[in-house]
Amino acid sequence: MQQENNAKKSRRDFIKKLSIVTAGTLALASCNSPGFDEFLQGNFKTLSKKEIDKIIKNLEKKYSTKYGKEFKVSAKPAIDGTLFGYALDLSRCIGCRRCVYACVGENNQSRDPQIHWIEVLQMNKEKGIDFSEANAQYNPDLVPEEGHFYLPTSCQQCRHPQCTTVCPTKATWQEPDGIVVVDYNWCIGCRYCMAACPYGARHFNWAEPNIPDEEINPETHYLGNRPRIKGVVEKCTFCIQRSREGKYPACVEICPVGARKFGNLLDPESEIRYILENKRVLILKSELNTQPKFYYFFGV
């Protein structure tokens, strides 16, 4: 555990030193051969409505041709008056991993090499939440297992995200509804954000992502589950393509025990507010002051 931390830190330091020299080269090297247009495209946040419309149209055409089915790429902005929050009931989760694979399918995560935005950690009941005791590889015939509880992790959607502040190209930021997003066209693959994230919630496409055509989900959002390319970082977006349409994230819908709760923190009538006001709630690594909008609670 300690060792891992150290390893991480030195890697981070190393990249830091390296960065200043190579930032320029990296930007060029990782352009992943999109069209020249795409390469010159401005930062998503600074684009006009007209520019966005044009980019979206081009992307839809490109993806539709590539995957042989009609694609939708939404650029729907945040809904006014929403701040998304998530709560997970640790007293219910049985560690069945239905959420992991629902997320992979919904969000077009690479199958090989494998990327999982959700990782479920098996914990020891006697030890409580102790990451040095956590095991992600558990694989019994049936869950839950005697003496264990399960803690699924994913992006904690921090109010004070450290990942966004370290990004040299401003390719990742927090949206007005609280979702931390990545613009894959601006990501240069430096992975500072991954080093800065205390939750290990960001993932890097080391190789060209691989998804069987028939399993591609063509309902996408520009800042979310649209197909990625080699060399970019990706992460959970609370299913931005669903949540901004009023739907629950895929992991919430699949959970067979109903442990996953999602809603608007600004709405005093939402289930999420009820939980914050009535249940025993905790956040991970609170000492870091990242202020997650992902809460864990005990529903009992």
Place this chain on the structure above:
Amino acid sequence: MKKISIAIACMLFLMNITMMAQKKNEKVQKVVFNNIDTIKDKAITSPPFSEGIFPCSRCHLNHITNPQKRQLIIHDSISNMFNHDKENRWCLDCHDSKDRNYLRLASGKLLDFRESYKLCGQCHGDKLRDWKVGVHGKRTGKWNGNKQYYLCVNCHNPHSPRFKKLKPLPPPVKQGLRGY
């Protein structure tokens, strides 16, 4: 010294009272929650009956009720699995003895199977309360609109209510623990 500690004790006591009052207020407000009783279009999953079992009256109309605890012949799987507070309970605590198409509350009121959550709520009031606000159990639909509730019996067999274990999906390809 003594005076100070008494003063502190008084302060703590007062703080306690104000905190309790606040808690109470919160509880009162919670009643007007976006819950199943106030939702306009109340949508609940339909009862997960086995095929062909409903209406029960198909067989029970002319069948003489036997209230004895026993091994059943027709519903043998139910009497075999039955472990829901077994010592104190039997079929007709929940099913109406005269009209088998209905459940029955302790008050004697008949209850449609689509409202079986009210039956459960008689004994599990805390769970019913959390269920109504979407915290226990599950709702699908829209986080900012109409929702569909899963019935208690979608997850808990009323005759053997412990949530059944599941086979987990495969673990991730080993990459070591993430940043923890």
